[in-house]
Amino acid sequence: MADRPSPFRARAAAARRRLAAAVRRLVAAVRRRAPGPTSRLAAAVHRLEPRSVRTRTTIAACLGVAAVLLVASAAVVLLLRANLVRSVEAGAREQALAVAGTAADGHLPGQLPLGHGTDFIQVTDADGKVVAASQNLAGHPALTTGDEDRDSFDLGVLGDEHHQRVATVTADTPNGPVTIRVGASLHTADTAEDLTTAGLAALSALLVATVGAVTWRATGRALRPVEAIRSEVAGIGDRGLDRRVPEPGSDDEIARLAHTMNAMLDRLEAAGVRQRRFIADASHELRSPLAVLRTQLEVAHTHPDPAVRAEMVAGALQDTDRLQSLAADLLLLARLDAAGHDGPRETLDLAELARTATAGRPRVALHARDGALVLGNRLWLGRLLTNLLDNAQRHARTGTTVRVATDPADGSVLLDVGNDGPPIAPADREKVFERFTRLDDARSRDDGGTGLGLSIARDIAALHGGTLTLVDGPGTTFRTTLPGAGTRPE
Known part of the structure; x- marks a missing residue:
């Protein structure tokens, strides 16, 4: 017969289970409260966010101008490159057509002269055999077309690597059809594009810096009256309601804000004066009946004649009614002074x-x-x-x-x-x-x-x-x- 577990062991096991459950709950709570990567990133961004209106305005102006300049510069560069490439392609095609005319007349020489801006000329027959070429391709086999671009050729034979535009023209000759390929260099276009990009980048950086400086200065001048208003309002306490914020001479939103602030201070000062006057008047009005009531009660308390005591008590009751009426009126005035009540x-x-x-x-x-x-x-x-x-x-x-x-x-x-x-x-x-x-x-x-x-x-x-x-x-x-x-x- 198996040994039965002792009560002590059972209680110990139950205690261990409760402790393990408590530890799991504590770990889960810590994980729930621990900031994740997203919350940490948001906190870091929040800390880096500029607090000053002047800084935020300057950054916003710079970013806006930079975005506009970026779009405008990209458009200028793209249009410039498109025009230059179109000019290069037109020149290459014009020379290819000239060679095609010569080939059609049957007067195609074995070595073709290169025109201005032209890198190479090669003429092949229907079998792919070179029948004529420029001097730099003399003795070289036909150019092979790349797999990705039909206008891209293996020009390693030229010993130079730069962008090309190839114009391809087919012509009928007395010896059969030929294919004429004329390659024009894009070196000038690339150089113009690089120079234009560098110039636009420098000009854009200068414009962004200028806009940032002007915005920083203009915003500082515009916010200077606001800071003066803030500092003046910060110095106004409940005993200094006679002070007023400076009003700029301009007729803009800040001037209207200062005027509104001064009007509010006028109302606050008037309200404070009314409150102090009301408290003083109420104290004066309450002091007299209370003094009379105290005197009547003291006389009634010490006077031996019952008739005089009765008269004094009656007078005290009248003054009590007056005090009650005055308290009711003061309460009503307080309710009437409550805004919207x-x-x-x-x-x-x-x-x-x-x-x-x-x-x-x-x-x-x-x-x-x-x-x-x-x-x-x-x-x-x-x-x-x-x-x-x-x-x-x-x-x-x-x-x-x-x-x-x-x-x-x-x-x-x-x-x-x-x-x-x-x-x-x-x-x-x-x-x-x-x-x-x-x-x-x-x-x-x-x-x-x-x-x-x-x-x-x-x-x-x-x-x-x-x-x-x-x-x-x-x-x-x-x-x-x-x-x-x-x-x-x-």
Whole structure:
């Protein structure tokens, strides 16, 4: 009976198998992460790729000009060689025809004279026997044709190796047909081709170098303002928004870029000024009610009279309501300042919104016709109406008037909210829309205003593509102009 393996050996074998599997997984992971030849080549190419726009532009210009010159030079050389070879072939054929005419007349001499540019002449009969030849082929057998080119002959007998063009002509003679072969040298054509190629190569190299130098210099001059803009922008911090990038005197893309950058810096500076002013005004507005609230609570905490404590607590509750209202207005302003945050929109009847907003308010005269449709956010347009009504009632002597109408000229919707209170001076007509602004006759904090109502109303009107302005007339009237539902806001 065979021995059974011990538990220790079984566990050891299982451990070895798990270790081998772990090693295989580790090797596979390393192989997957190890860069292959393609990735290494791509990384090397990426490292060699020029980073500078100036360098890339110069290389691209040089390569483009080199490609054009290469094509043009090749075309010139090919045309030149074709014309020279055609001339050589024409001369060889002309001499072959002249020899054929002499042979046809029966006056073919045994030794033929060579013309200008002609290397050899050989005349053979129908049996391949040489009947006449030039002096350099006298006594030599008939030329043998190569296997690959019918115009290629074994000319080792001439003791010179150079390109040939052979013209072959057949003629009838009194002794039978003969074949006349005249070989013309291409030495002149080859020399002209070599000289032309060398000249074009030198000229092309000079042109490429010139283009590279001109492009490098021109690109450097063109990018110099960009570098100045970059260095200036790099030096602008959150405390240096008053700095501006230099604008070149030219009227090109870089000048427009510098102008756009300066306009953006103007907006950033204005936004920073508004933010700092808003923070300062908010801190000031919050400090006063908090100080009053703390004083009231401290007095109520230490005062022995219950009636006085109750009065102080009631005043503290009023200041708490004011703080809550101020915090809500600040939150709404933050939402209005968020770009593009205008909430869901729907088609609304502004006359219906005005009826809802004026319901339950005393001494409010409403003049509104149905059909004053606008595309907007119901909650925010309701807040606009509420703010205007609160402001109008706060400063009215006897009553407030609300009018909703449609302008027949452009289809816009007009909302007028006015009162019979003291008019606002022309110098203060824009000031009243600034945040935390109270005019001299309206500085009392007992009226419940936070100084943000008109600013919020104007921001809401602007988000809906409209305007909020003061109009001339008795008392004070604020006019909101909104695009009709059939028009799109700007």
